[in-house]
Amino acid sequence: MQQAEIVLRGIVQGVGFRPFVKRTALKHNIKGLVENREFGVKIVAQADKETIEKFLDDILKNAPDVSTILSSQIEFIESYDKEFTTFSIAPSRKEGNVSALIPPDIATCDICSQEVMDSGDRHFSYPFTNCTNCGPRFSIIQSIPYDRTNTTMKKFIMCEDCKREYTTVADRRYHAQPNACPKCGPELRFVEIIDKEPTIIAMRQEALDTTIDILRKGKIVAIKGIGGYHLVCDAKNKDVVDTLRQLKHRPQKPFALMARDLEVVQEYCQLSSQEEKMLSGQQKPIVLLQKKNQELEHIAPGVKNLGFMLPYTPLHYLIFRHFHLLIFTSGNISEEALENRDLSAYEHLSRITKYYLTYNREIFNRIDDSIVTYVGNQRILIRKARGFIPKPIKLDEMQVMPQIFAAGADMKGSFGLTKHDIFLGSQYLGDLGFASNSEFYEESLGYFKSIFGMEPEVVIADAHPNYFSTQFAKEYASEKELPIHYLQHHEAHIYSVMAEHNLQKALGISFDGTGYGNDGQIWGGECFIVDKNHVERFSHLAYKPLISGEKVAQEPWRMALIYLHSCCPDKIGRLIPASKFPQRDLLVHQLERAHTGIMTSSIGRLFDAVASILDVCHYNTYEGEAPMKLEALVDVTYADSYGYEISNGIIDPTNMINEIVEDFIRKKPVEIIASRFHFTIARMIYDLCKKMSAVSNIRDVAISGGVFQNSVLIHILKNLFADTEYIVHFNENVPPNDAGIALGQAYSCLLKEN
Ligand SMILES: [Zn+2]
Numbered sequence: 001m002q003q004a005e006i007v008l009r010g011i012v013q014g015v016g017f018r019p020f021v022k023r024t025a026l027k028h029n030i031k032g033l034v035e036n037r038e039f040g041v042k043i044v045a046q047a048d049k050e051t052i053e054k055f056l057d058d059i060l061k062n063a064p065d066v067s068t069i070l071s072s073q074i075e076f077i078e079s080y081d082k083e084f085t086t087f088s089i090a091p092s093r094k095e096g097n098v099s100a101l102i103p104p105d106i107a108t109c110d111i112c113s114q115e116v117m118d119s120g121d122r123h124f125s126y127p128f129t130n131c132t133n134c135g136p137r138f139s140i141i142q143s144i145p146y147d148r149t150n151t152t153m154k155k156f157i158m159c160e161d162c163k164r165e166y167t168t169v170a171d172r173r174y175h176a177q178p179n180a181c182p183k184c185g186p187e188l189r190f191v192e193i194i195d196k197e198p199t200i201i202a203m204r205q206e207a208l209d210t211t212i213d214i215l216r217k218g219k220i221v222a223i224k225g226i227g228g229y230h231l232v233c234d235a236k237n238k239d240v241v242d243t244l245r246q247l248k249h250r251p252q253k254p255f256a257l258m259a260r261d262l263e264v265v266q267e268y269c270q271l272s273s274q275e276e277k278m279l280s281g282q283q284k285p286i287v288l289l290q291k292k293n294q295e296l297e298h299i300a301p302g303v304k305n306l307g308f309m310l311p312y313t314p315l316h317y318l319i320f321r322h323f324h325l326l327i328f329t330s331g332n333i334s335e336e337a338l339e340n341r342d343l344s345a346y347e348h349l350s351r352i353t354k355y356y357l358t359y360n361r362e363i364f365n366r367i368d369d370s371i372v373t374y375v376g377n378q379r380i381l382i383r384k385a386r387g388f389i390p391k392p393i394k395l396d397e398m399q400v401m402p403q404i405f406a407a408g409a410d411m412k413g414s415f416g417l418t419k420h421d422i423f424l425g426s427q428y429l430g431d432l433g434f435a436s437n438s439e440f441y442e443e444s445l446g447y448f449k450s451i452f453g454m455e456p457e458v459v460i461a462d463a464h465p466n467y468f469s470t471q472f473a474k475e476y477a478s479e480k481e482l483p484i485h486y487l488q489h490h491e492a493h494i495y496s497v498m499a500e501h502n503l504q505k506a507l508g509i510s511f512d513g514t515g516y517g518n519d520g521q522i523w524g525g526e527c528f529i530v531d532k533n534h535v536e537r538f539s540h541l542a543y544k545p546l547i548s549g550e551k552v553a554q555e556p557w558r559m560a561l562i563y564l565h566s567c568c569p570d571k572i573g574r575l576i577p578a579s580k581f582p583q584r585d586l587l588v589h590q591l592e593r594a595h596t597g598i599m600t601s602s603i604g605r606l607f608d609a610v611a612s613i614l615d616v617c618h619y620n621t622y623e624g625e626a627p628m629k630l631e632a633l634v635d636v637t638y639a640d641s642y643g644y645e646i647s648n649g650i651i652d653p654t655n656m657i658n659e660i661v662e663d664f665i666r667k668k669p670v671e672i673i674a675s676r677f678h679f680t681i682a683r684m685i686y687d688l689c690k691k692m693s694a695v696s697n698i699r700d701v702a703i704s705g706g707v708f709q710n711s712v713l714i715h716i717l718k719n720l721f722a723d724t725e726y727i728v729h730f731n732e733n734v735p736p737n738d739a740g741i742a743l744g745q746a747y748s749c750l751l752k753e754n
């Protein structure tokens with residue numbers, strides 16, 4: 001028998017960590033205690049050495065999702081004075097949480113949700129019930145240390161019962177900063193806009209009852225959640241879904257769904273154990289799940305997946321006593337910033353609804369729902385926000401670790417800051433081309449800097465001269481007299497994977513929609529050999545003229561025309577009839593003149609072109625629509641490839657386009673053509689790796705960029721690379737899309753400084 005002292009640092013307080021340690025100790029038959037300390041958590045464990053090591057291993061592997069263990073230390077002591085007979089949670093040595101790291105918002109725990117449903121409990125039917133293991137965190141924390149007085153709960157003075165819970169060491173609500181009950185905490189209000197005036201028409205339970213009534217009548221209600229407003233309506237009522245589509249200007253874009261429980265989700269989707277775990281865990285993101293029938297086709301027309309989440313606040317549980325399935329889509333106007341303040345929501349969302357279920361606590365940090373998808377066991381983050389922010393990412397320790405401000409990119413705004421070996425990325429900030437989002441960016445940067453006590457010493461931004469984030473970074477650097485670096489967009493994508501996997505060298509495959517290239521062209525089909533700071537652009541998709549500018553990304557038929565014109569102009573008449581596309585001949589005319597404008601090597605645009613050639617999608621009414629609809633047709637077991645050539649640094653897809661056109665004209669099923677196209681892209685990546693490793697001897701492959709949000713493509717890639725000499729790395733903790741750029745920028749900056 002030995003005693004060990006284990007010290008864990010990171011986000012380990014206010015996230016349900018101590019009960020987790022206790023459960024794990026009981027499982028391993030360990031005696032001792034766990035306590036919160038100013039540096040994190042300390043565990044005293046008594047058992048034989050091997051058991052204690054297994055116990056620690058279990059803790060590190062299975063820690064709560066919202067926690068982050070940045071370091072662990074273990075020290076064995078042969079002789080000790082006290083023998084423990086149980087394992088207990090000891091009183092905290094220090095009041096509050098002095099760690100500079102703050103936890104993400106945590107979905108309501110099982111015990112709290114049971115209390116809310118229990119008519120004998122004093123929290124019965126109370127929508128703001130929480131405890132030390134669950135509840136709002138990041139969204140309500142105004143400054144550090146994380147104490148009630150530094151949150152938007154400050155104005156609610158705890159009643160005697162709440163205070164007792166808060167100060168009783170053995171209580172589940174001991175130091176639960178947002179602790180509240182119907183007597184003392186926030187309360188619901190139902191607001192209706194009457195003659196342009198927001199008018200409170202019901203309070204508390206009555207407000208909830210009114211909401212349920214209005215939802216049942218097939219209306220849309222804006223409901224204030226943890227990080228902002230949702231627009232909510234009955235998912236099965238096609239009329240109200242249509243109305244929402246019209247009012248939100250989303251003719252085709254999938255809506256997120258909230259289901260009462262897993263059983264409801266299983267009526268519509270297949271669920272793996274990983275997906276089930278993520279759906280019902282502490283983070284409760286939207287999980288993209290493969291449809292198993294067409295019953296909810298009107299929610300997500302023509303795509304493979306439905307986006308589901310489960311209730312994550314007591315308010316959601318109370319609403320779902322009356323419903324099985326509701327649309328819960330972000331409360332914003334098209335791509336503008338999420339609404340989090342009542343008055344602003346009444347003003348901006350009034351175009352969509354006059355009904356609001358709100359409450360009298362402020363959301364300090366707005367934060368959208370996260371979106372996650374799985375390929376087997378591999379997680380792909382599509383949107384990193386609630387439940388995942390502000391979890392730090394640990395970087396490889398290097399000689400010089402300056403504080404870095406990495407400005408990110410514009411299409412999916414997200415900046416990052418580093419301090420020592422920790423990278424902190426902001427929440428998803430939307431398209432920074434919109435003023436409300438760029439304001440959000442500045443607001444969030446100010447917050448992150450102050451909360452984490454950061455003062456950047458060096459700045460890095462995207463090389464795109466017209467990005468908001470680049471211009472902002474430039475001004476920031478010049479104002480503070482800091483050095484600034486610029487990094488090419490797709491190189492940053494590759495560095496983001498290298499950062500996650502501690503790589504100094506890699507073969508980089510960056511397939512993406514749009515990014516400013518070092519030669520001034522629009523890149524997006526790039527293969528790099530990366531050796532620390534040296535990047536060689538080994539190969540890229542053949543340039544095509546980018547006529548009609550930004551419209552090309554919105555209207556895939558234009559890209560189809562560009563490809564057809566260069567590969568098989570005789571097929572244009574058949575595939576892009578002028579009767580259907582009146583502007584066609586104008587474009588053909590432009591293509592026939594010598595092109596002096598911008599060129600593109602974007603693979604994202606190649607997917608668009610193929611989707612249009614196959615008559616799957618000619619107009620993107622939302623970002624990624626064409627490739628998502630193409631992906632939906634793919635059979636991943638199909639393994640046959642179209643032709644292409646790779647020589648002199650150019651990937652030429654002419655043969656592929658010609659064969660696709662032939663197959664289509666011969667009426668081969670589009671499912672087969674789409675499958676073969678996807679397999680060809682995977683095969684192309686494999687060939688590129690072979691060529692790059694032949695000259696570099698590198699076997700680590702880093703794959704990133706917006707194209708790799710396509711889970712079908714990743715599935716095919718993983719099969720293709722299995723049992724080869726290559727180790728293929730993907731993003732796991734940041735999205736492969738532009739929201740992952742900041743991490744890549746920061747890592748490249750560190751490599752530069754060292
Ligand atoms: Zn709880």
Ligand SMILES: [Zn+2]
Nearest residue numbers: 159162181184
């Ligand atoms: Zn109370």
